[in-house]
Amino acid sequence: MPGGRLTSEDRRRIAEGLAGGLGYAEIGRRLERPASTVMREVTRNGGPDAYRADRAEEATRDRARRTRQDPPPPRRPAAEEGHGRDPEAVREFTESFTVLLEQQGVPRMAARVLVALYTADSGAQTAAELVQRLRVSPASVSHAVTFLEQQGLLRRDRAPGERRERYVLDDEVWLRSTLASVRMNAVLVAASRRGAEVLGAATPAGERFGTSAEFLALIGDALQEALDRWRQSH
Structure with a gap:
């Protein structure tokens, strides 16, 4: 049923669509489901090259069994709720x-x-808050934060008078990422x-490197120009 859980028939059609070279949007249209639903299903189960309907169905049953055995997820902090948001729409967007x-x-x-920080109005979370929110181990959060x-x-910070370190995502996250790309x-x-x-500019290998240099230089100039325009307007 469109909008409900994916069925074994849906998964078979997804596998057929991938084998036929269809994109997520077209497969979703044929199933009358959002493209994000198809993309999440495929990504969870091996990606477009390794997706198999029977294995995806079995993995889904395993996840359902583990969910029934796990304790209920903790309630989200009140600060992250409200604002008239649709919780299901927020969850769907967060996953996609x-x-x-x-x-x-x-x-x-x-x-x-990164998405947990990005979707939090505060733009900041402690390690304990991320562990609770994502239901993962402290070690997993630590490795992710280091990366x-x-x-x-992101950057580390402490609010005045607090001992706990917070991980902060500010408004310049993509600016810094783009600067790193330019470098x-x-x-x-x-x-x-x-x-x-x-290798010699006249040789095939040398010409390949020369062409690559021209293309990369063009991209670099375009990115630098975009950064300069952003700084001038902000």
């Missing part, structure tokens, strides 16, 4: 945005922590130009 970050190469636990901090996606892009441009010089 997490999947989107995973597809961009962010490890799953790091993506979950995000190395990428410049890495410049390194790749230099290395590609060096490759063209060493």
Whole structure:
């Protein structure tokens, strides 16, 4: 039934759609379901290349059994509720945005922590709050925070008079991430130009590096221009 839980028939049709080269949006349209539902189902069960309907069905039953055995999830802090938000819509968006970050190469636990901070009005959580909110171990949160901090996606802070450290996501998270990309892009441009010089610009391998350098330099210039325009307007 559209809008309800996926059935074994739905999963069979998803597998057929993937095998036929269909995108999530088209598969969702044929099933009369959101594309995010299809994307989450496929991502949870091996990705588009490894998705199998029978294995996905079995994994879903296993998750359902574990859920029945686990204690009920803790109630979210009141500060994160209200504002007239639809809790189900928030949950759906949170899951789909997490999947989107995973597809961009962010490890799953790091993506979950990042989205937890991003969707919190405060933009900050302690380790204990993240453990409670995500229902994971302190070690999992610690590893995820270390990764995000190395990428410049969050910072550590302490509120005045508090002993507990908070992990903070501020409004410049994507600015810092883009700056890091620009710096890495410049390194790749230099290395590609060096490759063209060493291999010989007239050779096929050297020409390949030279073309790469031209393309990466163009992308770098565009990103730097966008950053400059952002700074001027903010």
